[in-house]
Amino acid sequence: xxxxxxxxxxxxxxxxxxxxxxxxxxxxxxxxxxxxxxxxxxxxxxxxxxxxxxxxxxxxxxxxxxxxxxxxxxxxxxxxxxxxxxxxxxxxxxxxxxxxxxxxxxxxxxxxxxxxxxxxxxxxxxxxxxxxxxxxxxxxxxxxxxxxxxxxxxxxxxxxxxxxxxxxxxxxxxxxxxxxxxxxxxxxxxxxxxxxxxxxxxxxxxxxxxxxxxx
Numbered sequence: 001x002x003x004x005x006x007x008x009x010x011x012x013x014x015x016x017x018x019x020x021x022x023x024x025x026x027x028x029x030x031x032x033x034x035x036x037x038x039x040x041x042x043x044x045x046x047x048x049x050x051x052x053x054x055x056x057x058x059x060x061x062x063x064x065x066x067x068x069x070x071x072x073x074x075x076x077x078x079x080x081x082x083x084x085x086x087x088x089x090x091x092x093x094x095x096x097x098x099x100x101x102x103x104x105x106x107x108x109x110x111x112x113x114x115x116x117x118x119x120x121x122x123x124x125x126x127x128x129x130x131x132x133x134x135x136x137x138x139x140x141x142x143x144x145x146x147x148x149x150x151x152x153x154x155x156x157x158x159x160x161x162x163x164x165x166x167x168x169x170x171x172x173x174x175x176x177x178x179x180x181x182x183x184x185x186x187x188x189x190x191x192x193x194x195x196x197x198x199x200x201x202x203x204x205x206x207x208x209x210x211x212x213x214x215x
Contacts, residue, residue: 010058025091042104048112052118055067109139148180149207152210156211181208
């Protein structure tokens with residue numbers, strides 16, 4: 001049966017080519033990193049989630065260095081004066097003065113929640129929890145459905161990791177997502193909260209299924 005066939009083995013060659021001592025480059029030309037675009041918090045957060053998933057297969061030592069680099073990047077990205085994650089960083093390490101993004105902040109929360117729940121190192125989990133708790137309150141102001149969904153997934157993981165305060169934020173975000181669906185999804189003709197399908201569509205049903213299971 002197809003569902004019983006073995007999966008392809010985990011290969012990190014492309015990740016290793018795109019990543020350096022700071023993080024993972026935002027863009028590449030083929031297999032070659034393109035430093036013209038530098039780094040972004042979105043992609044580093046995604047890499048941290050990948051590291052944690054692959055750590056289940058390869059073991060923590062195989063992903064530990066990359067996971068710590070990602071966590072350090074996210075810690076540097078967090079701006080304590082605005083309580084937002086900065087998103088864009090040039091190849092020489094300078095943060096660009098660009099308005100914060102709900103998407104980037106939510107993806108960082110998702111990755112940090114997963115780090116708290118799935119990290120194999122106590123110090124790593126503790127560092128991720130500290131940053132998650134500092135950044136979580138911004139999620140209460142999210143208005144776009146994809147950041148809300150990503151934050152729900154982050155909170156769900158954080159609850160598994162025992163983070164205080166994550167449950168209250170989780171319930172508020174889930175209520176916001178549910179209300180958006182009730183207001184904008186037409187059940188018969190177009191059961192979707194947007195007029196078109198756009199980016200990261202799977203975040204929304206993933207958040208709904210995850211929240212439905214827990215709540």
